[in-house]
Amino acid sequence: MTAVTTPAAPTPVEQIDRRNPNDRLRHRILGRNPLGLLFSAPYLVFVVAVFASPVIYAVWIAFHDFFFAAPGADVSYPFVGFANFVYAFSNAQVIQSFGNVGVFLLINVPLTVVLSLLLAAALNRVIHLRVFLRISFYVPYITASVALVGVWLFLFGGDGLVNNLLGPLAPNPSWLVNQSLAMPVIAVYVTWKQLGFYILLYLAALQNVPRELYEQASTDGAGAVRQFWSVTVPGVRPATLLVLLVSTVTGANLFTEPYLLTGGGPNGASNTPVYLMYQLGVEQGLPDVASAIGIVLVIGVLIIAWLQNRFAGGRD
Amino acid sequence: MTIQQAQEAAPAEGARTTSRPAGRRSKGWTRTQSVLRGVVLGIGAVAFLFPFYYMVIGSLQKKPNQTLSGLIPDPSNLTLDNFGAVNSRISLLSGLLNSGLFTGGVLLCTLVFGVLVGYALAVLEWRGRGVTFAIVLLVQVIPFQLLQIPLYVLVARNYGLADNVLGMILPFAINSTAVILFRQYFLQVPRELFEAARIDGARELRLLWSVAIPLVRPALVTGVLLTFIGPWNEFLWPFLITKQADRQPLAVSLANYITSVASSTANPFGAVTAGALVLAVPVVVLFIVFQRYFVSSDLGSGVKG
Numbered sequence: 001m002t003a004v005t006t007p008a009a010p011t012p013v014e015q016i017d018r019r020n021p022n023d024r025l026r027h028r029i030l031g032r033n034p035l036g037l038l039f040s041a042p043y044l045v046f047v048v049a050v051f052a053s054p055v056i057y058a059v060w061i062a063f064h065d066f067f068f069a070a071p072g073a074d075v076s077y078p079f080v081g082f083a084n085f086v087y088a089f090s091n092a093q094v095i096q097s098f099g100n101v102g103v104f105l106l107i108n109v110p111l112t113v114v115l116s117l118l119l120a121a122a123l124n125r126v127i128h129l130r131v132f133l134r135i136s137f138y139v140p141y142i143t144a145s146v147a148l149v150g151v152w153l154f155l156f157g158g159d160g161l162v163n164n165l166l167g168p169l170a171p172n173p174s175w176l177v178n179q180s181l182a183m184p185v186i187a188v189y190v191t192w193k194q195l196g197f198y199i200l201l202y203l204a205a206l207q208n209v210p211r212e213l214y215e216q217a218s219t220d221g222a223g224a225v226r227q228f229w230s231v232t233v234p235g236v237r238p239a240t241l242l243v244l245l246v247s248t249v250t251g252a253n254l255f256t257e258p259y260l261l262t263g264g265g266p267n268g269a270s271n272t273p274v275y276l277m278y279q280l281g282v283e284q285g286l287p288d289v290a291s292a293i294g295i296v297l298v299i300g301v302l303i304i305a306w307l308q309n310r311f312a313g314g315r316d
Numbered sequence: 317m318t319i320q321q322a323q324e325a326a327p328a329e330g331a332r333t334t335s336r337p338a339g340r341r342s343k344g345w346t347r348t349q350s351v352l353r354g355v356v357l358g359i360g361a362v363a364f365l366f367p368f369y370y371m372v373i374g375s376l377q378k379k380p381n382q383t384l385s386g387l388i389p390d391p392s393n394l395t396l397d398n399f400g401a402v403n404s405r406i407s408l409l410s411g412l413l414n415s416g417l418f419t420g421g422v423l424l425c426t427l428v429f430g431v432l433v434g435y436a437l438a439v440l441e442w443r444g445r446g447v448t449f450a451i452v453l454l455v456q457v458i459p460f461q462l463l464q465i466p467l468y469v470l471v472a473r474n475y476g477l478a479d480n481v482l483g484m485i486l487p488f489a490i491n492s493t494a495v496i497l498f499r500q501y502f503l504q505v506p507r508e509l510f511e512a513a514r515i516d517g518a519r520e521l522r523l524l525w526s527v528a529i530p531l532v533r534p535a536l537v538t539g540v541l542l543t544f545i546g547p548w549n550e551f552l553w554p555f556l557i558t559k560q561a562d563r564q565p566l567a568v569s570l571a572n573y574i575t576s577v578a579s580s581t582a583n584p585f586g587a588v589t590a591g592a593l594v595l596a597v598p599v600v601v602l603f604i605v606f607q608r609y610f611v612s613s614d615l616g617s618g619v620k621g
Contacts, residue, residue, distance in 0.1 A: 029443065035520050036442030043433040044448065046490050050467070051455050057466035068473060119360050122353045135607055136361045139368065142603050144549035146567045147592035150574055151367045154374065154382065154585050161370070164383045192363065224349050249459055256551045260574055274461050274552075281465045282556060291465045298462045 058291050066288040084292040097271045100183050105251045107187035112247045113240060116195050120202030121232055138196030149260045152189055182262045182270040189257060198243045205239030244308045252301045273297045374589035398586035406573050408594050411566030418565050419547045421485040426494050426543045434498025435524050439510060455492045472557045479563045484554050488547050494539040501535035502528060537609040548599055566595050
């Protein structure tokens with residue numbers, strides 16, 4: 001992808017600059033096409049309103065005794081240092097929810113990378129039914145999680161299809177109300193739902209692996225498995241890094257699935273930080289504590305992303 | 317291992333294996349391989365599609381049958397009543413309408429303002445272009461967890477946009493991935509086209525409208541598809557700011573039905589899957605019809621930048 005390289009626009013500079021000194025000054029300050037700034041203005045305003053200022057506001061809220069007040073009421077929010085963080089992390093539920101996300105990521109991320117690469121590599125060599133297979137792979141990704149959770153809820157319910165199939169082998173208590181199975185089921189569900197997106201990413205990356213490498217490896221006697229390991233896997237490494245990063249960020253955002261599938265239970269076994277942020281921040285009126293949890297979560301994600309970049313990104 | 321390293325490593329590996337009769341082994345092996353590939357892809361397709369089949373079957377069952385025999389449609393157990401049952405508790409039509417307004421607003425903003433900024437980033441030369449492009453990339457990695465509480469405070473409390481479609485649209489208004497996609501496509505338009513039009517004295521907006529946009533029409537379709545699934549499927553944000561039932565998009569009202577109403581109804585399985593089907597069908601149909609615009613290379617470039 002040559003996207004990042006900025007193209008040189010061969011505008012005839014002399015023609016414009018010859019007009020009058022005012023124009024020349026304007027061009028020097030704003031560039032040749034100041035209209036560009038005007039065209040981008042709505043987007044920049046949007047970014048400031050929806051991303052930049054809320055991020056700053058989030059940090060401010062986390063360090064102050066913040067509460068919901070009636071609109072227009074004149075209230076003061078005293079600075080409290082790290083009190084919100086201390087309050088949040090002396091709560092066992094909060095610690096547990098971070099552990100739950102850890103379990104989720106340990107199942108979801110490796111499963112996602114392995115399955116999406118395998119399926120993409122297989123799909124890449126297929127000639128028949130290509131369109132059908134591609135659509136069927138990404139259909140869960142484009143469908144609302146609320147709709148799909150509705151189905152999984154019954155598939156994995158106490159007297160659901162899965163338990164009916166397993167018969168005496170069905171876990172007791174059942175999947176979604178089982179302390180040690182609730183989070184793994186959610187992790188498998190999210191892997192299944194998101195896989196199509198990562199398959200598309202890998203398919204794009206596979207187009208960039210030079211064919212000659214396979215031919216060369218083949219004439220050198222490398223079998224399919226060997227080719228996969230020494231040509232495909234290193235060839236798609238940038239995509240693998242992207243899959244790792246995106247699936248980690250998505251996993252840390254987990255809310256809808258535990259909210260609908262398990263209600264965070266049983267006994268908080270599938271509660272997540274974002275779910276707790278909703279409960280504490282919106283339901284219990286403690287936005288300052290919720291904000292503190294959000295900041296710790298984001299710092300955690302940044303550390304994991306940095307480690308992934310460090311160890312999976314390579315030196316190129 | 318980089319590609320270069322792989323290139324170097326491959327011959328060394330080959331040296332050890334060339335003594336074997338590679339030709340005969342590989343013929344049988346290729347066959348096994350393609351069978352294996354077919355099996356893997358087949359299992360994948362079944363795993364991905366089965367819950368959709370189950371959704372359809374479930375929504376049509378008069379009496380819920382969650383055993384294995386329930387997978388085969390039984391003519392004596394078919395009904396459309398489940399759609400009525402879920403519709404009597406949450407209005408499917410108003411849910412669809414709210415989802416449509418939410419999604420439509422986001423699409424409109426993304427198409428208008430996203431195309432403008434994409435064009436400015438690709439074609440025009442102005443001070444701040446580099447910084448703006450960096451911002452577009454950066455915005456994609458800001459996690460929503462961090463924004464959730466302050467946005468809720470700002471939009472619902474300070475701006476008073478709770479239960480308002482504008483409040484729903486605001487955080488999603490311009491899809492940054494679509495902006496990158498538009499920029500990518502404008503970059504591919506030959507520069508001479510713009511220069512020729514400029515010498516004719518055409519104004520920039522006209523240039524954009526009558527020269528650039530017709531050339532990147534496929535990108536617009538891809539951008540619409542990519543943007544559509546965001547708001548249509550979004551749950552957390554509209555769930556936070558809409559409390560009035562008649563203002564909720566379908567994803568939110570269906571979720572409320574699942575968590576608080578379904579268990580007290582006669583056939584929760586049928587009602588929930590019926591609601592799920594109504595929520596899922598518009599997107600699935602859209603993606604099947606326009607599937608050729610949702611190809612890997614576009615998406616890859618959109619995400620990778």
